[in-house]
Amino acid sequence: MRIRETLSIRFCDIDLSHGEEKIIVRGKGDRLRAIPLVPGLLSLELLREEVNKYGADQIYLFPQPGDISQPLSYNDASALWRQLQKQTGTRYHVHQIRHSCATSLLNDGVDIEIIRQLLGHQDIQTTSHYAKLDIRALRKELIAYVQRRERGLVREDSAVWGNTLQVLI
Known part of the structure; x- marks a missing residue:
């Protein structure tokens, strides 16, 4: 999620029904999308704890200190991130997490x-700027392609690389 999307998560946007776990996010252009939550991950269990602890008392998952009716501001979130960077000795921008998640x-x-x-x-195209395949993933896909081709699972007229691909691998 984008930082602003994350900060604006309300408890009513969180669905923790068994098998339906998700967060409804309001993104750019006021478009809604569902982000599925994966059972078994620690993050989902931590979210369940937060919902059980605060869900009835506050509106936002990340409220403004002293005013739980407002979301944490972008500037306050940035200040918290800078504190965390100092404590951990990292120099990453928080938005880089989004890029690295997409790439992974x-x-x-x-x-x-x-x-x-x-x-x-x-x-x-925007997504392709975020997510970059590494050489191992490229090699794996090319090998899988050659194996499918050898088993006759690729139409010969679509095999534009011919034997060149086998030479490269």
Whole structure:
């Protein structure tokens, strides 16, 4: 999620129904999208704890200190991030987490269309700027292609690389 999307999460946007766990996010252009939450991850269990602890008393998951009726401001979130950077000795911008998550998903075989939807991009070109395949993922896909071709699972008229691809691998 984008930082502003995260800060604006309300408890009513969180659905923790068994098998339906998700957060409804209001993104750019006021577009809504659902972010599925994966059972078994620590983050989901921590979210459940927060909902059980605060859900009835406050509106926002990340409220403004002293005013739980307002979301944490972007500036306050940035200040908290800078404090965390000092404590951990890191120099990453918080937005880089979004890029690295997209890249990890892509390199682990998640379809770029799924990643596009998760990130809330309208254009897949934007997603391709975020997510970059590493050489291992490229090699793995090319090897899988050659194996499919050898088993006759690729139409010969679509095998534009011919034997060149086998030489490269």
